[in-house]
Amino acid sequence: MATVVLKKGEGRTIKAGGAWIYDNEIDRIEGNFEQGDIVRIQDFDGWPMGVGFLNTRSKIAVRMLSRGIHDPAGVDDAFIMKRVRDAWEYRKATVDTSSCRVIFGEADLLPGLVIDKFEDVLVVESLALGIDRLKMKILAALKEVLAGDGIRVRGIYERSDAPVRRKEGMEPAKGFIGEPFDTEVEIVENGVRFLVDVADGQKTGFFLDQKYNRRAIRSLCKGARVLDCFTHTGAFALNAAAAGAREVTGVDASELAIEQARKNARLNGFKLREDDRAPEADGTPSVQFQVADVFELLPELEAAGETYGVVILDPPAFTKSREATKKAAKGYREINYRGLKLVREGGFLVTCSCSHFMPQALLEKTIQEAARSAHKRLRQVEFRTQSADHPILWSTGNMPGSKDNDENSYYLKFYIFQVTDQFS
Numbered sequence: 001m002a003t004v005v006l007k008k009g010e011g012r013t014i015k016a017g018g019a020w021i022y023d024n025e026i027d028r029i030e031g032n033f034e035q036g037d038i039v040r041i042q043d044f045d046g047w048p049m050g051v052g053f054l055n056t057r058s059k060i061a062v063r064m065l066s067r068g069i070h071d072p073a074g075v076d077d078a079f080i081m082k083r084v085r086d087a088w089e090y091r092k093a094t095v096d097t098s099s100c101r102v103i104f105g106e107a108d109l110l111p112g113l114v115i116d117k118f119e120d121v122l123v124v125e126s127l128a129l130g131i132d133r134l135k136m137k138i139l140a141a142l143k144e145v146l147a148g149d150g151i152r153v154r155g156i157y158e159r160s161d162a163p164v165r166r167k168e169g170m171e172p173a174k175g176f177i178g179e180p181f182d183t184e185v186e187i188v189e190n191g192v193r194f195l196v197d198v199a200d201g202q203k204t205g206f207f208l209d210q211k212y213n214r215r216a217i218r219s220l221c222k223g224a225r226v227l228d229c230f231t232h233t234g235a236f237a238l239n240a241a242a243a244g245a246r247e248v249t250g251v252d253a254s255e256l257a258i259e260q261a262r263k264n265a266r267l268n269g270f271k272l273r274e275d276d277r278a279p280e281a282d283g284t285p286s287v288q289f290q291v292a293d294v295f296e297l298l299p300e301l302e303a304a305g306e307t308y309g310v311v312i313l314d315p316p317a318f319t320k321s322r323e324a325t326k327k328a329a330k331g332y333r334e335i336n337y338r339g340l341k342l343v344r345e346g347g348f349l350v351t352c353s354c355s356h357f358m359p360q361a362l363l364e365k366t367i368q369e370a371a372r373s374a375h376k377r378l379r380q381v382e383f384r385t386q387s388a389d390h391p392i393l394w395s396t397g398n399m400p401g402s403k404d405n406d407e408n409s410y411y412l413k414f415y416i417f418q419v420t421d422q423f424s
Helices: 077-094 129-148 163-168 208-216 235-242 255-267 294-303 322-341 360-373
Strands: 003-006 020-022 026-030 038-042 048-054 060-066 099-104 113-118 121-126 155-160 173-177 184-189 192-197 225-229 247-252 286-291 308-313 343-353 376-384 413-421
Touching: 003 048, 038 060, 048 129, 077 099, 077 129, 099 129, 099 184, 099 208, 113 129, 121 129, 192 235, 192 255, 208 235, 208 376, 208 413, 225 235, 225 294, 235 247, 235 255, 235 286, 235 308, 247 255, 247 294, 255 286, 294 322, 308 322, 322 343, 322 360, 343 376, 360 376, 360 413
Parallel strands: 003 038, 121 155, 225 247, 225 308, 247 286, 308 343
Antiparallel strands: 003 026, 020 060, 038 048, 048 060, 099 113, 113 121, 155 173, 184 192, 343 413, 376 413
């Protein structure tokens, strides 16, 4: 049984409630171990600091499992069941659980593991070697907990296909866990029906973190002309249509995503219009989905004199590392500038960033610069973040997004602005 001993003065993050120990914080490892083992953690003076997974192949050498347990044997079936039950009870208290994120890694004290529930189907993403060893026990515990609430799990699909697994010494993994099933799963979000492709959709198949943000835009969309950029499978666009938008256009570069968005529109009975057709005269919301590069399309729309009552910008993460933040800021500045130019006087801009590495202060500065360049004045209507099934774990003394909290679970920044002319 191995013990990780920290250097003097190190381990400040976990002492403040964080979840990771980096390789350069470790003084020595006493005893024999295999990669992914649960090990004891001690401070330089021998003070016990808990247990966690050890993997010396990774820059994140230790992922903490518990500060209160000091013997790896304590991570038993009862420990796992408590972690899983606590996570589920939290979701029951905070969100609509028909489809939700049930396990959110470090924020649920199960580092490296994500489990999404889409009605009666579970999708699991395991990105750390240690948690991968416990994956089947955790899934069994979750099925038992859900069964206690009358929920029978029809199937489980693994989407551990992110390349980051290689940093942990694992190959990407994808496929059924247990019996095969139909991987196109119908869910309902805010009264809108969606088909989720858990096998080939992006990440686990659907972005659950924006559920309540999509609901928040509805009051702005009634009777409006709406442009949804980076629409993916149409989630914002169809929420806008359901709210009574006069006309909705969703744009994405992915043909696969756009085809899924069209299927979702038909599923809800919305009219899919051809490019040269005007909205239906009876006032029924009409929806169009278009395959295009948003960065190329928005200047074309501006040149054509198009304007919208609501413009939604929900881009993918422009940066996945701290080093690329400056380049990402240029992308966010450009896309917000282009979006602002298309908002009619008194209309609304909905804009966000899903990158953990894009600090909130820098994003706000970037949006301000875009507004200045576009000669627009912004009135903030609302600031929001990810839905509560993606909880934000604070470390004592460190705000979410702090440079000392790389493992921080805070990543989504979401703004609604009213847009007016700067000189009005």
